[in-house]
Amino acid sequence: MNKSYTTFISLIVALGGFLLGFDSAVISGAVKGISIYFNMTDEMLGFAVGCVIFGAMAGNLMSGYFADKFGRKSTLIVIAALFVISATWSALATNYTEFIIARIIGGVGIGGAILIAPIYIGEVAPANLRGRLVSFNQLNIVLGISVAYFSNYFLVNYGEESWRWMLGVEAIPALLYFLFLFLVPKSPRWLVQQCNKVAAAKLTLERIGGKEYADQTINEIQQNINLSESKGRLSDLFSSKYTTIMIIALGIAFFQQITGINAIFYYAPTIFEQAGGSTDASFLQAIVVGLTNLVFTLVAIALIDKLGRKPLLLIGTSVMTVALLMTTFAFNKATYSFSEDNMAKITNEETKQLLQPLSNNTYNSQTLLFNAVEAQLSKEQFIDFKRNQITNLISINAPLVLISILLYVAAFAISLGPVMWALISEIFPNKIKGIAISVVGFFNSLVSFSVTQIFPWELSNLGPTLTFAIYAILSLLAFLFVAKYVVETKGKSLEQLEQLFLKTK
Structure with missing residues (x-):
């Protein structure tokens, strides 16, 4: 088995995950800059951050079709080009509409990359390596997130419009990805199933595992084609024989996002500022979040083909629940005080004067605080207070917030993060794989968009x-779902898994 060659092509394709992660996280550092430059309301800011997922939903819907029709490799090359365009345009945008369009283009790239890269890797990887190699995509996602946090930290003081540099630097790895993709072969399974190019597929498979492996794999693919019916349609997804598969896929796609991971990644500095940190300290803590995500994704890669998919999911979702309860506890114990020292920290002089009637008052919840402050300020001043001034008043166990967030991210990184994409690349039969992946990816992005859109409003x-209490409850429900519905898939070929799932009906 030529592990080095398989690993090489898998790493190249997984670079799409790096761009996905970078593009997703880099906006966290640009939030304050773009909100000021484009004079955004809470709703506009939520959409500016979340619109990339709106674009991803379009990418989800289109990528499966194009990947089936034109091939996984060709589709990925187009995706790389979209990342280049988006990074360059968003950095140069001069109005809100232009910025949104540029971000949505990047979202289309994200929606394609997050689905097609795992499909490609899953189709070229031998069964005993598939979980690990597919997880390379998630590893690159979290690596991209970490690099984005580092990049933001070093660029945050790079002039009044540092956000342009934060967003624009992505064009460099995007261009490299575009060029590197020309080095990978076309998916052998796609060549046989869609084009009947057995000889070309056999050459790639021989390079991956030798002649015997190539002959066996080609034979399994052809037998599977002979057993399959006509090409899958959207209506097929609702057939009773696919019920088990769709419950697993849609359920995991839902819980991966509804438990709040992208709220953490997109708004990490904002969350830490809510806990009383300075801007620089909050960016540093965001870096630690990214590194934690990276380290524990490596742990998941080491364990996924040994321990299995379901055990990792059970461990991860249970720890996520505990971590989110810790975060809830920390914020519940926070107080907000208009002491003399805290009042002196308020940077807006007009706001400071209007809040003088609240001097020496202390509030035990953010709700009570906002009710008192809103009565003293105009709408615009109140928005500024919630975004920029509240951190001057809070007294909280900040180390507990940091520890609980890191624990949550670590638990996600060994479970829902990488395992979802491994499962999605494995469980769908070839007949419906393209359209099913698109539907599940669209649903996953829709949930993610909803979470990131409403998170500023929730705070x-x-x-x-x-x-965070709501996210804790949802994490507990994720644990219960995994325990009841998820089926273990480690160590089985894609053709064996197809027979396994279809026999369950």
Whole structure:
């Protein structure tokens, strides 16, 4: 088995995950800059951050079709080009509409990369390496997130419009990805199933595992084609024989996002500022979040083909629940004081004067604080207070917030992060794989968009205590779902898995 060659092509394709992660996280550092430059309301800011997922939903829907029709490799090359365009344009944008369009283009790239890269890797990887190699995509996602946090930290003081540099630097790895993709072969399974190019597929498979492996794999693919019916349609997904598969896929796709991971990644500095940190300290803590994600994704890669998919999911979702309860506890115990020292920290002089009637008052919840402050300020001043001034008043166990967030990210990184994409690349039969992956990816992005869109509103209106309590409940539900529905897939070929799942109906 030529592990080095398989690993090489898998790493190249997984660079799409790096761009996905970078593009997703880099906006966290640009939030304050773009909100000021484009004069955004809470709703506009939520959409500016979340619109990339809106674009991803379009990419989800289109990428499966194009990957089946034109090939996985060709589709990935187009995706790389979209990342180049988006990074360059968003960095140069001069108005809100232009910025949104540029970000949505990048979102289309994200929606394609997050689905097609795992499919390609899953189709070229031998069964005993598939979980690990597919997880390279998640590893690159978290590596991209970490690099974005580092990049933001070093660029945050790079002039008044440092956000342009933060967003624009992505064009460099995007261009490299575009060029490197020309070095990888076309998927052998796609060549046989879609084009009947057996000889070309056999050459790639021989390079991966030798002649015997190539002959066996070609034979399995052809037998599977003979057993399959006509090409899958959207209506097929609702057939009773696919019920088990769709419950697993849609359920995991839902819980991966509804438990709040992208709220953490997109708004990490904002969360740490809510816990009383300075801007520089919050960016440093975001870097630690990214590194934690990276380290524990490596742990997941080491364990996924040994321990299995389901055990990792059970461990991860249970620890996520505990971590989110810790975060809830920390914010619930926070107090907000208008002491003389805290009042002196408020940077807006007009706001400071209007808040003088609240001097020496202390509030035990953010809701009570906002009710008192809103009565003293105009709408614009209140928005500024919630975004920029509240951190001057809070007294909280900040180390507990940091530890609980890191524990949550670590638990996600060994479970829902990489395992979802490994499962999605494995469980769908060839007949419906393209369209099913698109539908599940679209659903996953829709949930993610909803979470990131409402998170600023949740912090402002529900407060962090209730927000994180909701995520804790959802994480517990994720644990229960995994325990009841998820089926172990490690060590089986794609053709064996197809027979296994279809026999369950």
